[in-house]
Amino acid sequence: MEYGIGGGAGSSGGGGGGGGDHHDSSDAHRNKKRYHRHTAHQIQRLESLFKECPHPDEKQRLQLSRELGLAPRQIKFWFQNRRTQMKAQHERADNRALRAENDRIRCENIAIGEALKNVICPSCGAPPMSEDSYFDEQKLRMENAQLREELDRVSSIAAKYMGRPISQLPPVQPIHISSLDLSMGNFGPGICGPSLDLDLLPGSSSAGIPNLPFQPTAFSDMDKSLMADIAATAMDELLRLLQTNEPLWIKSPTDGRDVLNLDSYEHHFPRANNHLKNVNVRIEASRDSGVVIMNAFALVDMFMDTNKWIESFPTIVSMARTIEVIPTGMLEGQSVSLQLMYEELQVLSPLVPTREFYFLRYCQQIEQGSWAIVDVSYDLPQDNQSTSQYRLHKLPSGCLIQDMPNGYSKVTWVEHVEVEDKTLIHPLYRDLVHSGLAFGAERWLATLQRMCERFACLMVTSTSTRDLGGVIPSPNGKRSMMKLAQRMVNHFCASVSMSNNQRWSTLSGSSDIGVRVTAHKNTDPGQPSGVVLSAATTIWLPISPQNVFNFFRDERTRAQWHVLSNGNAVQEVAHIANGSHPGNCISVLRAFNSIQNNMLILQESCIDSSGSLVVYSPVDLPAINMAMSGEDPSYIPLLPSGFTISPDGRTEGVVGGDGASTSCNTRGNMGKSGGGSLITVAFQILVSSLPHAKLTMESVTTVNNLISNTVQQIKAALNCPST
Template identity: 70%
Template sequence: MEFGTGGGGSGWDNDSSSDPQRRKKCYHRHTANQIQRLEAMFKECPHPDEKQRLQLSRELGLAPRQIKFWFQNRRTQMKAQHERADNSALRAENDKIRCENIAIREALKNVICPSCGGPPLQDPYFDEHKLRIENAHLKEELDRVSSIAAKFIGRPISQLPPIHPPHFSSLDLSMASFPSQEIGCPSLDLDLLPASSTSVPTLPYHHPIHLSAVDKSLMTEIATNAMAELLRLSQTNEPFWIKSTNDGRDVLDLETYEQAFPRPNSPFKNPHFRTEATRDSGVVIMNSEALVDMFMDLNKWTELFPTIVSIARTIEVISSGLLGTQNGSLQLMYQELQLLSPLVSTRHFYILRFCQQIEHGTWAVVDVSYNIPRENQVVSHSQCHRLPSGCLIQDMPNGYSKVTWIEHVEVEDRGSSHWLCRDLIHSGLAFGAERWLATLQRMSERLACLMMTGSSNQDLGGVIPSSEGKRSMMKLAQRMVNNFCASISSSHGHRWTTLSGMNEVGVRVTVHKSMDPGQPNGVVLSAATTIWLSVSPQTIFNFFKNDRTRSQWDVLSDGNPVQEVAHITNGSHPGNAISVLRAFNTSQNNMLILQESCIDSSGSLVVYCPVDLPAMNVVMSGEDPSSIPLLPSGFTILPDGRRDQGEGTSSSLDVHSRSGGSLLTVAFQILVSSLPSGKLNLESVTTVNNLISTTLHQIKTALNCHSS
């Protein structure tokens, strides 16, 4: 190997052909003329190509590799100089902002009212909003300075005391009459989030990222290498992939993988990280080009995986593809992936997504983690690293595709997973390839049903909905499911607070203001909890789907029987359907219940929402349903990830048949106040707490599993 140092003043050559025990370092110092010529070339072209390096080699009498390493080290030196300059500028800017802040605070102390001579009247909401913006700005500046300074002292700046934003609660809530039993939660701290979309968690602001040609070249190289690894892993069985002795799934042989793809400098090489690597394949009702277009369109991709993708944003489009296609398309993205339970934090990644056409009718899409500067991150630390993951898509007859999906992540595991969900997560079922593929298959069937012409097989009020009415109803139900998933997401855009509850988990709640056209205006309270039940996921799903047992748990039906008055099939499984239900003998004769149920090999979902009759008639007529307000509630049903006692090796990949226990999440949303300036009171919290407690008690009684 040959290295040059600093500005090219000296370097040393290591004769790698000799015996390692007798390896000697041969030092060489460049002449003043050589350095002057190299510096002149560096100003013109910091990244000379091979031809230019050969020309310099002949002119200066240096080896081509010496030229190469001199330029590498010179670029590194320039980068360090720029970072030191940025560091000084940022410190000066930060000091200036802090001085201005102090001056403003001192000036405000001396302000008097001209009428009465006392302190001026203040708007509490305005003060809170102003202070939040000010605090966020100062924290961003501090994070940027700290990240840059950390590069030069060689360690994180952890000695600084943590900065906590001042709490200005706008909630009229007394803890005296509502004690908390949660350890470590002596008080109920519910911050009312500012007006924002209730269907999508709030994503902190991304600082602009200025990518140079070098950055883009590095990204392209990383993405290309990741694509080569994905193709090799997707097209090879043994020795990379072995069958799990527990359930017959494909799992990665880590020893073989490390030998084939060594990563000696990986920051995740420590005992606190564990690997999740799974593979699955199946047939999808969509051709390869249509799938690729949806994967590279972030809005469509998010709609395709609403139960998995919590947040996704495109930060930069590095390449838009060749000749108007997605071939060669490369994007820098931010994404948060979720498990539908308030007990499981989202996994967030900065990734490169790269698409390539392998041959006619065969495409591949790969995701791989990419480290962006800390000052540009919305989250300061990630506990996950995404190794090359994605899918190989191959066209089949009749417009179908064979999809081979690979999920490969390294996760920092310091006991942060709640014990209820630990088996499910560690088994690879929570975020693994099977869940992605099962969701893709189910959603592709849903899209196929959406595009089909024809009416639903039942009518509403004697009016059979048209094809446009069917599509309008399916779009409304999709928005309802998206809203429900967002309401229980543990995204970084949500802040959960734990109330005392009827189980070891408690009830997690969050509140926010809603001003979207498709949401009720005012203050909305979301509450959710997860429990373990000793019955199979299929049994619980069938219980919720049975109209005859609905009165045992549904407060909307007020204990009365319900009738399905409209039904739309959503897929090949009879449990995938959209229904409109009417409860008999209720005080609200104009109230209907819109419900969507979903089930696949990874879990199931039942979401429902009250909709008044005039609004449903608008939907059935085929008009745009985006302005109809929704406040959905529902259930998610997941396997517990544990093996039954005495269970042998199973070839079935259906978790509904291979797991004896279930994780049931119950989630409700209630409108606390119809005014955005409304306040959350104790009565609202008590109501939702009792609602969840009563619902869980009724479910346990009906399923005869009170001991769980």
């Protein structure tokens, strides 16, 4: 860390890193804030002396001034800032320990209280006598009084030490455990009863404000100054990663991707953060660049607005929130923005745990028409990833956005993360995740390009020639249909994700991994009200993702996999393009010879280099007509199902999920990389319109059979082995 007069990295004011010859300048020149960064040698010498003597006298400061070529005033302020930071670190550590101890005592007290509520007599099974209850209650009251006194005493000591009062701790939230997690491992005879009484999860809504794993306390000025210092250092590192090629980045001989040279990286950044350095740590580093159909200013606004950030990356970002906006006066320069954020990133499969980050996002205008945005992890005092399946640290990552003519932008993206897996990645996704493709720069950029094309299509006023019932949708009708389809995709992504607010349980099934299910109560006005069961499974096929995508989106082959269609063919009666690729479109499908002539299928298909989606939902004819006429589609109920398709991350011979070579007769060539596809099949079923209904065994069996039969029909249609 480098420290300067203003509390940030480097130094400002009296002189530069090369000497103190600027003190004789004019008052105007002296009053102008200047930013100088100390050299590595200066920092090393200052740190060495600080360990020996944190309070050097004037003679020692003068000696350092002559030795390092710094002004005495710079030496003085450097030591002041360093002492202040050390004090802040000790304060945070002490405060963290106090809070942990208090939380432990509080949890013990709650556990004792809950246990006493359920005390029964071992002989007769009756509740305890009222006298015992009375004495137990009095004992708890006495313990609570002692705890309050202890908390007040510790708080007063900490407040005296920190120089300010400590805010009240948030109440401990009760932990709800679904009975689904406890009783639905296998559904063999006699294991489960005729009904399952679920502690259902509340329905999720992308419009709501997500609940964080914990609520951060207020940040002091010292905390914000430290954040500004970390952000400025991260920005310097990111710009070098973005603008430097060899030897920092080298081309992969297998696929031509940019690969970070770790030896060169450690040479360029000797003080790089290595929070997780041990044999289990894996480095994921990637870089990619491309042209995006959106101007730089609009992209910057998209990245700095949490709601737009989620809307722009629905397949990657499952949750995000801005925690704190840091005053930009703590950073030198103009046109800058700094904020502390939380995000949860996903791969659309119940087999891949989500990744959570608390990070600083710092945006700075580099020059006219050029912006840089850096993300870097920020360790909050209360943050504890011990319960997560990952320990993660985001090293400086982000993008450089440069304006181009005609409203386009060139975007260069870097993702750099240290990962320590506490549990093994599922074999199906191991190659994809370990290669960096699952959360890497290529996926971020490909998704950004596709979504920007979608936004551009939303603004185009031309309409489709293929229409429903002879009614050509107006420009407003087209926008309404695109918004309805986007909400459908968002709900589908939320239902498939292995987010922290989803609790999946495994059923037996024809797939090697089984069928994963979760249940929740829908409260969103844009979804059917009641209890919804979500089910998903993932399979591997030795077929290229492009060929699998073509098979699913083609209405002529739909009857081969859609088990609920009863073999009836479907016809596309409305079509809206939402991208340059012909597979990026919204369709309205109508089934032939269907009993429900009033029911249609809304479908959106989208594809980019990182993968593809085919999502659909039944919608009745009046609702479709309402959307086509341009009315607000927010309250049209949707219950989406569909498929996610991604490459398997392998670069050599086609290998089956069990490691054995596999082949099948497909309708096209396999992926040129030699790998196959990972397909997640997901369905949602409305179990009951009553919010307090129980999940019956019949519903579980139905969805299990639906998933299993769909998988078998897919493999049969593509002439692939069924095992």
